[in-house]
Amino acid sequence: MSLALHSTISGVLTSIPSPPVSYIEIGVFRIHFYALCIIAGIVAATLLTNHRLTRRGAEKWVVIDIAILAVPLAIVGARLYHVFTHADFYFRDGHEWWNPFVKDAIWNVWDGGIAIYGALIGGAIGAWLGCRWTGIRFWTFADALAPGLLLAQAMGRFGNWFNHELFGLPTDLPWGLEIEQDNPAFPPGLPEGTLFHPTFLYEVLWNGLGVIVLLWISRRFAPQWGKLFAIYLAWYSAGRIVWESIRIDPSDIILGLRTNVWAAIVGVIVGVVVFIVQTRRHPGREPSPYVAGREPENLDVQSQNPSDYVDLSEPPVESIAAGAPATSTAPSNEDGSR
Numbered sequence: 001m002s003l004a005l006h007s008t009i010s011g012v013l014t015s016i017p018s019p020p021v022s023y024i025e026i027g028v029f030r031i032h033f034y035a036l037c038i039i040a041g042i043v044a045a046t047l048l049t050n051h052r053l054t055r056r057g058a059e060k061w062v063v064i065d066i067a068i069l070a071v072p073l074a075i076v077g078a079r080l081y082h083v084f085t086h087a088d089f090y091f092r093d094g095h096e097w098w099n100p101f102v103k104d105a106i107w108n109v110w111d112g113g114i115a116i117y118g119a120l121i122g123g124a125i126g127a128w129l130g131c132r133w134t135g136i137r138f139w140t141f142a143d144a145l146a147p148g149l150l151l152a153q154a155m156g157r158f159g160n161w162f163n164h165e166l167f168g169l170p171t172d173l174p175w176g177l178e179i180e181q182d183n184p185a186f187p188p189g190l191p192e193g194t195l196f197h198p199t200f201l202y203e204v205l206w207n208g209l210g211v212i213v214l215l216w217i218s219r220r221f222a223p224q225w226g227k228l229f230a231i232y233l234a235w236y237s238a239g240r241i242v243w244e245s246i247r248i249d250p251s252d253i254i255l256g257l258r259t260n261v262w263a264a265i266v267g268v269i270v271g272v273v274v275f276i277v278q279t280r281r282h283p284g285r286e287p288s289p290y291v292a293g294r295e296p297e298n299l300d301v302q303s304q305n306p307s308d309y310v311d312l313s314e315p316p317v318e319s320i321a322a323g324a325p326a327t328s329t330a331p332s333n334e335d336g337s338r
Contacts, residue, residue, distance in 0.1 A: 077122020
C-alpha cells in the first residue's frame with residue numbers, strides 16, 4: 001500500500017503521490033498531460049486578459065491578434081533558453097543534438113525542457129510586435145496580461161507533477177512528494193520511499209496567491225504604464241528564487257548559484273526598476289489603451305468602469321457649429337438644476 005493511500009485511509013496527510021500516468025493515447029496520437037496543462041493555462045490567460053483589456057477600452061478579442069505572435073515566440077524562447085542553460089547536456093560528446101529522430105535533440109520539446117524566463121523574453125518580443133500591429137500600447141497590454149500570465153504559470157506547473165520532475169530536496173514533511181526510485185532524477189544513494197519537496201505545489205500556491213494580489217492591486221490602485229506588470233515580475237521572481245534554491249534537477253551553476261536563481265534575481269531587479277522608472281515617467285493616467293492615431297473607427301468600448309478608459313477625442317465639428325458644448329456636462333433637470 002502506498003504512503004498516499006495509507007494516509008487517505010488513516011485521514012492524515014503523510015505524502016503526495018505522483019500521478020501513475022502522464023499521457024493518454026488516442027489512436028496513433030499520444031497526448032501528454034503536460035501539454036494539456038500548458039494549453040489550459042494559455043486559454044485561461046487569454047480569457048482573463050481579454051476581459052481586462054476590453055474594460056480598459058480596447059476592441060473585443062484584440063488579444064487574439066497579439067497572442068498569434070506572442071505565444072509561438074514564447075514557446076521558441078522557452079526552448080532556446082532551456083537548451084542554452086543546459087548546454088553541457090545537449091551538446092555533449094557523441095550526442096546527435098541536431099537529429100530530431102534522436103531523443104533529447106534540441107528541437108524535441110516533447111522530450112521535455114522549456115524555461116519560463118525564455119518564454120517571457122520570447123513572449124515579450126511577440127507581444128511588442130503584436131501591439132505594433134494592432135495599435136495597442138505595449139504597457140497597457142502587459143498590465144492587462146499580468147494576472148492571467150501568473151494564472152497560466154500556476155496551471156502549467158501541474159504538468160511537472162504529471163511528469164514526475166523538477167522536485168526539491170528530500171524532506172520528511174507530511175506533504176512530501178513521492179518519486180519512484182527508477183526515476184532518472186532520483187538522487188543515487190537515497191533509500192526507496194524518500195520524499196521530496198513538491199516545488200511544483202509551492203509555485204502553484206505562490207502564483208495563485210499572486211493572482212489574487214495583482215487583481216486586488218489593480219482594482220484598488222489601478223496601476224498603469226506597465227507598473228502592474230512590474231509588480232508581477234518582482235512577485236513571481238521572488239518566489240522563484242526560493243523554489244530554484246531547493247530544486248535538485250541538473251542545472252548549470254554560476255558563482256555557486258543555479259542559472260535560474262540568477263535569472264530570478266534579475267527578474268526582481270528588472271521589476272523594481274520598471275516600476276520606479278515608469279512611476280517617474282508617467283505619474284498620470286493612460287489616455288487610451290491605443291497609441292495616439294491608432295484608435296479603430298467605431299470602437300465599441302466595453303468598459304464598465306469610467307476610470308478604466310478616458311476619451312480624449314475632440315467633439316465632432318458639426319456639434320460645435322450647431323452650438324453644442326465642446327465638453328460633456330451633467331444632464332439638467334426640468335427646473336434647470338444639475
